[in-house]
Amino acid sequence: MTARLTRWAGLCAAVPLVLVLTGCGGGDDSAKPSAAPPAASSPAPSASASVDPDEAEKAAVLASYAAMAREQMKAYRQADAKGTDLEKYATTEALGQIRNDLANMKAAGTVVRGELGHEAEVTALDMEAQTPTATLSDCVDLSGYETYDVKAKKAIPLPTQQPLRYVMTATAQRWEGRWMVTGIDPQGGEGATC
Numbered sequence: 001m002t003a004r005l006t007r008w009a010g011l012c013a014a015v016p017l018v019l020v021l022t023g024c025g026g027g028d029d030s031a032k033p034s035a036a037p038p039a040a041s042s043p044a045p046s047a048s049a050s051v052d053p054d055e056a057e058k059a060a061v062l063a064s065y066a067a068m069a070r071e072q073m074k075a076y077r078q079a080d081a082k083g084t085d086l087e088k089y090a091t092t093e094a095l096g097q098i099r100n101d102l103a104n105m106k107a108a109g110t111v112v113r114g115e116l117g118h119e120a121e122v123t124a125l126d127m128e129a130q131t132p133t134a135t136l137s138d139c140v141d142l143s144g145y146e147t148y149d150v151k152a153k154k155a156i157p158l159p160t161q162q163p164l165r166y167v168m169t170a171t172a173q174r175w176e177g178r179w180m181v182t183g184i185d186p187q188g189g190e191g192a193t194c
Contacts, residue, residue, distance in 0.1 A: 058122040064179035076112035079105040117141030132174040139194035
């Protein structure tokens with residue numbers, strides 16, 4: 001399996017974890033009424049100043065990325081896209097990358113097992129573009145990942161030069177009100193480790 005496939009396959013499993021962690025920021029609304037009249041005038045401006053106006057869009061980008069990654073992992077676990085919803089979350093270019101990886105896996109007789117760690121964040125967001133775009137940076141942790149040789153019934157060790165944690169990038173665009181992953185660059189961090 002190529003280093004590109006190894007790195008790309010690494011994207012699959014843990015993005016949902018990042019989404020869960022970033023999706024837990026909702027506060028308890030019951031605390032707001034007790035402090036509303038006296039505190040509303042002073043904390044509201046400072047709270048508003050620290051809130052990212054694009055927070056909801058960034059969360060939507062991460063949600064789409066996580067959904068695509070879940071579907072991608074389903075495909076990589078069987079070396080086949082059948083039974084997945086990849087088309088709902090990834091465009092032709094990103095799908096082409098995934099399908100190429102799946103063809104390589106099928107030819108090699110391998111599947112993906114294990115889980116990964118991810119720390120994804122939206123590093124750029126352009127909502128003013130004709131087609132809104134986003135760039136993501138993801139710290140991928142391969143320590144719980146393995147490539148499994150189906151015929152030999154054994155795990156294939158990662159190449160010795162493969163870092164267990166590395167940075168990859170992805171791009172997304174907003175199409176008809178929803179974010180779609182348009183590209184994935186496993187080497188987007190130019191070999192950077194995290």
